Amino acid sequence: MSLHERIIQLLDQNNIDYKLSHHEYARTSEEAAKIRGSKPEQGAKALVFWADGEPIQIVIQGNLKVDKEKFKEIYGYSKLKMVSAEELKEITGVEPGAVPPFGNLFEPPIKMYCNLGFNDIIEFSAGDHRKSIQMKYKDWLDLVNPIETTIADYGERT
Secondary structure: OOHHHHHHHHHHHOOOOEEEEEOOOOOOHHHHHHHHOOOHHHEEEEEEEEEOOEEEEEEEEOOEEEOHHHHHHHHOOOOEEEOOHHHHHHHHOOOOOOOOOOHHHOOOOOEEEEEOOOOOEEEEEEEEOOEEEEEEHHHHHHHHOOEEOOHHHHEEEO
């Protein structure tokens, strides 16, 4: 079963209201927001890093970037480095730009941090460059159970 199928199954099994969209190919958060006709800050940009040798996922608003130094300081990591495209495929099973904010569904699951601000609704790649999901932020939090922080903690405007 693909990662996309596992996401849909998780949402359906938990009776979560969501909207699945099929659209033209989008590789970046900016492209996806434009194609979906939404604000970049509604996007849940899912990034994977090596944190002291272990993979972690950091999910931030689509209009932000991670302040790596601040993140390391807050969480006590000494090294934080973005994974390569090859490593990303190995960890997530999908290509860059298609990574969904569901590190809990990776095999094996990885620790997740999120910084999505005050969004009631989030949108994200659903494990495919041509598929996106829109759902309530609260429902996503309940399903994924990430370590939640605020924008001021480690996000910078892009």
